Amino acid sequence: MDTSFRPSGNPFRLMPPSADTDIPAETDTSTDESISPSQAVGRAAGMLHPETGRLPNGDRAALRRIDPDTPVTPTLWKVLFDLEQDESRGMSQTKWEQRWATLLMGMAHCAGLHDYDVPLGRALAEAGWAETRFVRLMEADDETLPVLLRRMSQYLASKQQPANWDDVRRLLFYPSGNPAEDIRLQIARPYYRTLHAKDD
Numbered sequence: 001m002d003t004s005f006r007p008s009g010n011p012f013r014l015m016p017p018s019a020d021t022d023i024p025a026e027t028d029t030s031t032d033e034s035i036s037p038s039q040a041v042g043r044a045a046g047m048l049h050p051e052t053g054r055l056p057n058g059d060r061a062a063l064r065r066i067d068p069d070t071p072v073t074p075t076l077w078k079v080l081f082d083l084e085q086d087e088s089r090g091m092s093q094t095k096w097e098q099r100w101a102t103l104l105m106g107m108a109h110c111a112g113l114h115d116y117d118v119p120l121g122r123a124l125a126e127a128g129w130a131e132t133r134f135v136r137l138m139e140a141d142d143e144t145l146p147v148l149l150r151r152m153s154q155y156l157a158s159k160q161q162p163a164n165w166d167d168v169r170r171l172l173f174y175p176s177g178n179p180a181e182d183i184r185l186q187i188a189r190p191y192y193r194t195l196h197a198k199d200d
Contacts, residue, residue, distance in 0.1 A: 037173070040083040041103075041166045045114035047079065048107055055079070063108035068146040071101030079104060091173075099172045102146040106153035107165050115162040120171075121191030123163035125198070127156055134191055138184045142175050 035043065047055045048063075055075075062075040080086040080100060088096035107114065124134060129152070137148050149168065156163055167187055174180045 035084045037085065037089070037169060038166050040085050041107075041114070041169050042116065043083055044079060044104060044107055045111075045165065047082065048104075048111040050111050053111070060108050060111055063104050066101050066105045066108075068098050068102040068105065071097050076101055076104065098146075102149055103165070103169055103172055106149050106168060109150075109153040109157045110163070110165070113156065113160065113162045114165045116164050116166060118162045118164055119187070119190040120163050120165075120167035121187045121189065122194045123156065123161050124152070125191045125194035127159040127161040129155060131195070134188075138188060145172065145175065 047053045059075040140148050170183045174183055
């Protein structure tokens, strides 16, 4: 397996697509003056970058250790305020903070490896993430998803595999209903497409 895959362009792309069309209007209340959750992922990746980011090593370590169930840590609040993501959009404040805690925990493990141009499914297939693990991730509920995402982020970090962490955000913030099913299909297609290409 070739784990040296890198997308074209370096450093990894930290700017989001021009439009965040996958987010239902009722849950994305961003305006022209505010940062959308998708844009916030790129900004968080920039803050966390081990070479160019402004977040100290100790803060990155604190995010890696974070417990999503009790995300009371000064570093979490510092990052959320900087990203303008400190107020809930479309869910309870507690759930909002827990899900951002999980997302930032994973991104801290994979600091320097965010790239909007590398779909999560493709990244997992390129890195050799087993299909059984992938299926469990796609079928995970609110309780098990944070645990599986921690394992996934540690795995991607061990392979130095870039991935689009905005896909992880969508997976976390839309855990059920029609948007969740669409998001999982959007993640699964490039995973299986990449597996199929490897088998040819």
